[in-house]
Amino acid sequence: MPTTGAAATTSISTTSLTTHLALLTIFSATTLYCLYKSRRPKPPPPSSNPNNKPKIFFISQTNTSKTLAHNLYNKLTNTHNFVFDLVDPNHYDPEDLQNESLVIFVVSTWEGGNPPSNGEFLFNWLNESAEDFRVGSLLLNKCRFCVFGVGSKMYGEEMYNVVGKSVSRAMKALGAVEVLPFCDGDVDEGDLDEVFGSWCKDVVRVLKSGEIEGNVGGINGVNGEGVSEGSDYEDEDDEDYEEEEEEQEENGIVDLEDIAGKAPTKKEMGVVKSDVKKNGVKEMVTPVIRASLTKQGYKIIGSHSGVKICRWTKSQLRGRGGCYKHSFYGIESHRCMEATPSLACANKCVFCWRHHTNPVGKSWQWKMDDPLMIVNSAIEQHKKMIKQMKGVPGVTAERLSEGLLPRHCALSLVGEPIMYPEINSLVDELHQRRISTFLVTNAQFPEKIVSLKPITQLYVSVDAGTKDSLKAIDRPLFGDFWERFLDSLKALRDKQQRTVYRLTLVKGWNTEDIEAYSSLFSIGNPDFVEIKGVTYCGTSATSKLTMENVPWHADVRAFSEALAEKSNGEYGVACEHVHSCCVLLAKVDKFKIDGQWHTWIDYEKFHDLVASGKSFGSNDYMAVTPSWAVYGANEGGFDPEQARYKKERNHKSSR
Numbered sequence: 001m002p003t004t005g006a007a008a009t010t011s012i013s014t015t016s017l018t019t020h021l022a023l024l025t026i027f028s029a030t031t032l033y034c035l036y037k038s039r040r041p042k043p044p045p046p047s048s049n050p051n052n053k054p055k056i057f058f059i060s061q062t063n064t065s066k067t068l069a070h071n072l073y074n075k076l077t078n079t080h081n082f083v084f085d086l087v088d089p090n091h092y093d094p095e096d097l098q099n100e101s102l103v104i105f106v107v108s109t110w111e112g113g114n115p116p117s118n119g120e121f122l123f124n125w126l127n128e129s130a131e132d133f134r135v136g137s138l139l140l141n142k143c144r145f146c147v148f149g150v151g152s153k154m155y156g157e158e159m160y161n162v163v164g165k166s167v168s169r170a171m172k173a174l175g176a177v178e179v180l181p182f183c184d185g186d187v188d189e190g191d192l193d194e195v196f197g198s199w200c201k202d203v204v205r206v207l208k209s210g211e212i213e214g215n216v217g218g219i220n221g222v223n224g225e226g227v228s229e230g231s232d233y234e235d236e237d238d239e240d241y242e243e244e245e246e247e248q249e250e251n252g253i254v255d256l257e258d259i260a261g262k263a264p265t266k267k268e269m270g271v272v273k274s275d276v277k278k279n280g281v282k283e284m285v286t287p288v289i290r291a292s293l294t295k296q297g298y299k300i301i302g303s304h305s306g307v308k309i310c311r312w313t314k315s316q317l318r319g320r321g322g323c324y325k326h327s328f329y330g331i332e333s334h335r336c337m338e339a340t341p342s343l344a345c346a347n348k349c350v351f352c353w354r355h356h357t358n359p360v361g362k363s364w365q366w367k368m369d370d371p372l373m374i375v376n377s378a379i380e381q382h383k384k385m386i387k388q389m390k391g392v393p394g395v396t397a398e399r400l401s402e403g404l405l406p407r408h409c410a411l412s413l414v415g416e417p418i419m420y421p422e423i424n425s426l427v428d429e430l431h432q433r434r435i436s437t438f439l440v441t442n443a444q445f446p447e448k449i450v451s452l453k454p455i456t457q458l459y460v461s462v463d464a465g466t467k468d469s470l471k472a473i474d475r476p477l478f479g480d481f482w483e484r485f486l487d488s489l490k491a492l493r494d495k496q497q498r499t500v501y502r503l504t505l506v507k508g509w510n511t512e513d514i515e516a517y518s519s520l521f522s523i524g525n526p527d528f529v530e531i532k533g534v535t536y537c538g539t540s541a542t543s544k545l546t547m548e549n550v551p552w553h554a555d556v557r558a559f560s561e562a563l564a565e566k567s568n569g570e571y572g573v574a575c576e577h578v579h580s581c582c583v584l585l586a587k588v589d590k591f592k593i594d595g596q597w598h599t600w601i602d603y604e605k606f607h608d609l610v611a612s613g614k615s616f617g618s619n620d621y622m623a624v625t626p627s628w629a630v631y632g633a634n635e636g637g638f639d640p641e642q643a644r645y646k647k648e649r650n651h652k653s654s655r
Contacts, residue, residue, distance in 0.1 A: 052099060052100070052101065053083050053084060053085045054082075054083070054084050054085070054100070054101060054102035054103065054104070055084065055085045055086075055087045055100060055102070055103045055104070056069050056072060056073050056076075056084055056085070056086050056087065056103075056104045056105075056106065057069070057087050057088075057089055057092070057103060057104070057105045057106070057107075057119070057122070058070075058086070058087075058088065058089075058106045058107075058118075059089060059105065059106070059107040059108060059115055059116050059118060059119030059122070059123070059163065059167075060106075060108050060116050060118060060119075060150075061108055061110045061116035061117065061118075062108075062475070064108060064150055064187065064192075065106045065107060065108040065116075065150045066106075068106050068148070068150065068185075068196050069086060069106040070086065071196070071200070072104070072106065072196075072200050072203070073086045075200055075204070076203070076204070076207075080204055080207075080208075082207060084104075088118055089118055089119045089121065089122040090118045090119075090121075092122065094121065094122050094125035094126065094129075095125075097140055097143060098139050098140055098142070098143070099142075100140075100142075100143045101142065101143065101144065102143070102144045102145065102179075103143060103144075103145045104145065104146055104147075104148075104203065105145065105146070105147040105148065105164070105167055105168075106147075106148050106150065107119065107147060107148070107149050107150065107161075107163050107164035107167055108149075108150040108151070108163065108164075109149065109150070109151040109152075109159065109160070109161050109162050109163040109164065110163070112159070113158075113159040113162040113163065114163070115163045116163075119163075123163065123166070123167065126166075126167060126170035126171065126174070127166060127170050129170070129174060130169070130170040130173035130174055135174070136175075137173060137174065137175050138174075138175040139174045139175055140171060140174040140175045140176040141175035141176070141177075143171075143175075143176040143177070144176065144177050144178075144179050145168075145171050145176050145177070145178060145179065146178060146179050146180035146182075146183075146203065146206075147164050147165075147167055147168045147171075147178075147182050147183070148164070148182075148183045148185060148196060148199055149161035149163070149164025149165060149182060149183065149184055149185060150164070150185045150187060150192070151163075151164070151184070151185070151186065151187070152186060152187050152188050152348075152360075153186055153188065153189075154188050154360055154361065154362070154477050155477070160184070160186075161184050161185075164182065164184075165182060168182045179206050180199070180202055180203065180206060183195070183199045185199075187348070188348075188360045189286070189288070189289075190286065190288050190289040190292055191286075191288040191289075191292075194288065282365060282366050282367065283303050283366065283367060284303055284304040284342075284343060284344055284366040284367070285300060285303055285304060285343060289343075293306065293343070293414075296308075297309070298413075298414070299381040299384075299385070300343075301369075301373075301374055301377045301378055301381065302369035302373060302374060302377065303366065303367045303369055304341070304342055304343055304344070304366055304367070304368070304369060304420070305339070305340060305341045305342070305343070305369065305374045305377075305378065305420075306339065306340055306343055306413060306414065307337065307338065307339040307340075307377075307378040307381045307382055307413070308338055308339075308385075308413055309338070309382065309385040309386070310323070310333070310336065310338045310410075312326075312333045312336075313333055313334055313336055313338075313386075313403070314389060314392075315333065316332070316333035316334035316399075316642070317334040317386070317389050317392075317394075317395050317399050317400065317403050318389075318392060318393065318394030318395055319394050319396070319399070319642055319643050320394065320642060320643060320644070321579070321638055321639060321642040321643075321644065322334075322639060322642065323336075323577070323580065324530075324532075324577035324580040324582040324584075324637065325408075325410070325438065326639065327575055327576075327577045327629040327637040327638075327639070328528075328530075328574075328575045328577070328584045328599055328600075328625075328629065329457070329599060329600055329601050330600035330601055330603075330623060331407075331408045331436070331438075331601075332402070332407060332408065334399055334402060334403045335402055335403055335405065335406050335407040335408060336406065336407075336408040336409070336410060337378060337379065337382045337406040337408065337409045337410070337435070338409075338410045338412070338413045339378045339382075339409060339410070339411060339413055340411060340412070340413040340414055340415050340417045341371070341374055341411070341417050341420035341422075341423060341426050342364075342415045342416055342417050342418075342419045342420040343414055343415040344360060344361045344366070344415050344416060344419060345360050345361075345414075345415045345416045345419075345442065346360065346361065346362055346416055346419070346442065346444045346445070346476060346477050346478060347360075347416075347442050347444065347474040347475060347476045347477070348360060348474075348475040348476075348477075349463065349473060349474050349475065360477060361419075361477075362477050362478060363419075364419055364420070364421055368420075368421060368422065370422075371422045371425040371426035371428075371429055372425075372429055374426060375426060375429040375430060375433075378409075379406060379433075382406060383404050386400065386403040386404050387400075387404070389403070394643075406435055407434070407435055407436065407603065408435060408436045408438065408603075409430050409435050409436065409437055409438070410438045410440075411437060411438065411439040411440065412438065412439070412440035412459070416441065416442055416444070416445070417439055417440070417441070418439065418441045418445055418448040418449065418452065419445065419448070423448070423452065424451070424452065424453045427439075427452075427453055427455055428453070431607065431610050431611075434603075434604075434607045436456040436457075436601070436603050436606065436607075437455040437456045437457075438455075438456060438457045438459070439452075439455050439457075439458055439459065440459040440460075440461060440502065441458070441459065441460055441461070441488070442460075442461045442474070443460045443461060443462070443484065443485045443488035443489065444476060444478055444481060444484045444485070444488070445484070445488070446484055446487035446488040446490070446491045447491075449488055449491035449492060449495075450491045450494070452495075454496070454497045454610060454616075455497060456497070456498065456601065456603075456606055457497070457498040457499075457500060457601075458492065458495060458497065458498070458499050458500065459499075459500045459501075459502045459530075460488055460489065460492050460499075460500070460501060460502065460524065460526075461474075461502050461504070462489075462501045462502060462503050462517070462520060463503070463504055463510065464509075464510045464513060464516075465510070465513035465514075465515070465516025465517040465518075465519065465520060466513060466516045467482040469509070469510055469513060469516075470482065470485060472509070473506065473509055473510060486523060488524075489520060489523040489524035490523060490524065492524040492525075492526060493523065493524050493525045496615065496616065496617040496618065497616075497617065497618055498527050498528070498601075498618040499524070499525075499526045499527050499528070499618070500526055500527065500528045500529070500530055501520070501521075501524065501526045501528070501529045501530070502530045502532070503517065503529065503530065503531045503532065504532055504533075504534050505531060505532065505533050505534060505551050505555070505556060505559060506534045506549050507534075507548065507549045507550065507551045507555070508548070508549055509549065511551065511555070511559060514559065514562050514563055514566060515566070517563060518563060518566035518567060521567060521570070521571070526587075527586065527587055527590065527591070527618050528574075528584055528585065528586050528587075528591075528599070529563070529571060529584070529585040529586075530582065530583075530584055530585075531556055531559060531560045531563070531582065531583045531584075531585065532556070532580065532581060532582040532583075533550055533551040533552075533553070533555070533556050533581035533582070534549060534550055534551070535550075550581075551581065552581070553576075553578050553581045556581050556582070556583050557576070557583060560573055560583040560585060561573060563585065564585050567585075569588060570587065570588065570589075571585040571586065571587060571588065572585065572586060572588045572592060573585055573631045574586040574591070574592075574597045574599050574625070574630065574631055575597070575599055575625060575629050575630060575631055575637060576631050576632075576636065576637050577629075577636070577637035577638075578636035578637055578638070579636075579637070579638065580637075583631065584599065584631075586599050590618070590619055591619075591622060596624060596625070597624075597625040597630060598622040598623060598624055598625060599622070599625045599629075600622065600623040600624060600625050600626075600629075601621060601622065601623060602621045602622065602623045603621075605620070605621045606621040609621060628640055
């Protein structure tokens with residue numbers, strides 16, 4: 001019989017309550033999900049992808065990862081005939097990942113362990129989805145992937161490649177299959193290109209092996225666009241790879257520039273890591289760094305120093321003109337030795353002409369060589385390089401003999417020379433030989449400037465006029481880099497000898513900061529301000545400058561004149577060297593006497609003053625600037641006693 005009365009009422013009420021609770025639960029979950037979706041940033045328009053090609057994503061802030069991704073793309077598509085799309089995540093909807101068959105990530109870690117701006121949305125989507133119980137762990141189960149991370153251990157192990165590792169972890173949490181283990185790339189080890197090149201070879205082998213199942217957009221001959229399985233090409237590639245490994249094992253070195261053909265084997269990488277310390281003391285120059293710098297022409301001295309012959313030294317040996325220091329300060333370029341007691345630096349400047357193949361660090365943490373040994377070895381190596389100029393057209397016996405007796409030392413070769421703990425002893429060794437000293441510091445070690453003994457001329461690199469610009473251009477390791485920079489300028493103010501602000505103009509980066517630069521003059525009160533256009537030294541994975549970033553000499557002149565005008569007569573435009581795209585400002589009240597500039601140096605008097613042990617200042621060893629070096633002279637800073645040598649050029653003159 002059907003239930004009636006109170007019992008029936010109770011049954012209906014219970015059923016109704018249960019139904020309402022279920023509906024409420026569903027409604028609540030749906031509402032929460034909708035709120036979650038509505039509060040997330042709106043994704044960019046999805047890119048059209050009719051063929052569902054496999055993809056290479058680059059998540060990059062300073063273009064390092066972007067360049068590496070381009071290299072991989074070219075290798076896969078041009079060399080091996082694979083079909084890929086190169087994708088900027090800014091133009092990709094992460095929801096489409098569930099439809100991808102293969103994705104390759106090249107990922108940089110930016111400041112504070114955050115993703116670069118172009119990959120922020122993709123990064124957040126991956127991590128939010130991996131943590132969201134409603135998404136599930138099979139969302140990307142049809143997708144295969146691998147990740148190459150680009151980071152820097154100098155910012156701390158906890159932040160090292162954290163973005164790339166997070167991408168890998170999230171992809172696996174969402175069901176994607178990792179076809180290669182995550183690979184670390186350290187921009188500061190000097191071997192980023194080799195490590196990436198080795199990883200690229202692994203990618204190629206995986207693609208050819210057939211380990212990736214399904215349609216991957218033409219790989220292994222699908223759709224007739226790839227390399228077919230069992231082709232002769234595959235066997236040839238394997239044979240080349242084995243020959244390269246044998247060659248590397250025999251030579252024991254890795255060529256940093258041969259990314260496509262000489263990447264280090266895993267065995268070699270192990271050797272490199274084990275050689276970092278000898279007898280329990282850390283070595284600054286690893287075998288990879290040594291091989292790279294040696295190929296660039298550096299003569300490595302001991303464990304942390306180097307010397308290299310300058311092209312201007314060669315030029316004046318041949319009687320073809322000296323460098324801007326010859327025009328501005330009267331050095332003899334053919335008697336100048338370019339060296340450094342520290343290959344390490346605390347910055348990773350965008351215009352670094354060494355492409356960051358030298359080590360970096362915030363403090364001295366390496367084995368330390370004796371300053372006497374460094375100076376003796378530097379002079380010996382320098383002489384050997386000078387002797388190689390014998391017989392070169394234009395090199396006379398007189399100039400060659402003079403070149404074998406260096407009288408100037410530019411402590412600006414590479415790295416941060418002031419980091420070397422025995423820098424004062426090294427300077428003493430040079431002065432005792434009556435070799436003048438021109439030292440450049442990157443303004444991150446103010447305490448070192450304070451304790452530095454008198455040198456011939458002290459430079460501080462002033463690469464930007466504002467905190468944000470300095471951070472973008474110099475990419476310093478120190479978190480308090482701006483405070484260190486300002487303290488370095490203040491320390492410069494207290495120096496009695498000649499001091500210089502060195503400004504490197506990079507078009508598109510710092511050429512609009514005239515007001516900001518001018519405001520820094522009162523802090524350091526330098527004797528001189530050198531303004532030089534950046535030198536283009538080629539593009540690499542760590543330097544994206546092009547010829548578009550190099551100012552013409554006319555641009556440097558205009559900037560210099562505007563900066564001098566901002567000083568309200570305190571500084572005047574004194575000299576120029578057109579060939580170097582360089583202009584010199586000098587303090588008018590100190591170095592312009594009776595209408596004539598005195599920017600040159602009396603080197604013999606300087607050494608006599610040092611030997612006397614008495615206090616002296618920059619005006620005690622100045623000399624008259626010749627008319628040909630003065631700003632606006634017809635010679636443009638070219639010594640008329642030298643023979644001008646011009647190559648045929650297709651572009652307009654910079655004058």
